[in-house]
Amino acid sequence: MKLKKRTEIILILTALLALLIPLSVGLYSTQKLSIGFDKMGPFGDFLAGTTVPTLTLISIIFLYKTLKLQQKQIEDQRLAAENQKKDSEQNRELINIQQFESTFFNFLNLYHQNLSSIEVVGKKDIDFFEEFIEKFQECYKILYLKQGDDKTYKNDNIFLTEKEYINRIQKTFELLPLKYKSSMMSYNKNLYYLITFIDESTTIKYENNAKQKYIRIVRSQLSLFEMYSLFLYTVGSGKKNFIKLINKYRLLRSLEMDIMNQKFPEVKIPPSDLLSYYESSLIKKK
Known part of the structure; x- marks a missing residue:
């Protein structure tokens, strides 16, 4: 459980870094180096080329984890349904046995009554x-x-x-x-x-x-x-x-x-x- 949480934190930090680093470079270039926005086209291409694949990969990983979580939930629900069915069958079998024994001993009492008569x-x-x-x-x-x-x-x-x-x-x-x-x-x-x-x-x-x-x-x-x-x-x-x-x-x-x-x-x-x-x-x- 702890390993899963660490993995999720690392993925979130990686996504944030993938966004913050290019943005920081862009802001630094425009503010400190006085590079105009008309010359930021190559930087935009660089930003898209570096962040989009990273974010896409992270999205795929999160999608995979979501699907795995859904599968686990479905499996848990299936096991719970099977256990409920098993308990229901056991209860029904127990009730049937109790009904059988009740009838059996009633028959046995009738037998003894007939015997005494x-x-x-x-x-x-x-x-x-x-x-x-x-x-x-x-x-x-x-x-x-x-x-x-x-x-x-x-x-x-x-x-x-x-x-x-x-x-x-x-x-x-x-x-x-x-x-x-x-x-x-x-x-x-x-x-x-x-x-x-x-x-x-x-x-x-x-x-x-x-x-x-x-x-x-x-x-x-x-x-x-x-x-x-x-x-x-x-x-x-x-x-x-x-x-x-x-x-x-x-x-x-x-x-x-x-x-x-x-x-x-x-x-x-x-x-x-x-x-x-x-x-x-x-x-x-x-």
Whole structure:
């Protein structure tokens, strides 16, 4: 900054000197040396020849500096506009995220309200999902397990393939009483809308794991019995779109095989593998 000021002062002094020196010579010649103005023509030519180029050069330099200053001002304005735009985009993104989270937690509250409104159909000492699994198991026994003389069902020790087990789930679901299906349908619908809302959001991105963060919040709300009931319902009723989302976000990854083995000892295939097989079989059918 100091260097610029010094340069400007030097240029101004140079311009003044370029004017003052010839004028001083002219005045000295006319006053002291008594040279008449009629003989000052050559001096005028000398004055024009010495001052005009100097002043022209100085004018060009000042014009250049003016243009540089204008360019800097334009660049500063451009940077300021870009920063303002960036701040505006960040504020808009922040507002969008806040709106998304507000809607997300509203959905989550609706999910919990629906969950608390599900009434246990039969037993009062267990929650609905545990009762649903037990009723599903009873229907499964009727269809596929042999009843012994002691009126108990015995495992036939058949190890099922993915296709066979999925077929058995769907057949068992058909036998399930309507009141269980209705309660699960209402629960499934609320949870499906919640996961779909996350999946279809353009505010948060799948690539940077932002959507997975909200999926983890949802997954943390699910009990193991709830997960297994959801697995049986989605496969049994053929909820293709929901199964794709469950696989995409690994919604049921916490589901342990121990629960399945307790309820269905002949099943040795993890639910995640069954869901993946089911989804791939749907793609093949297309």
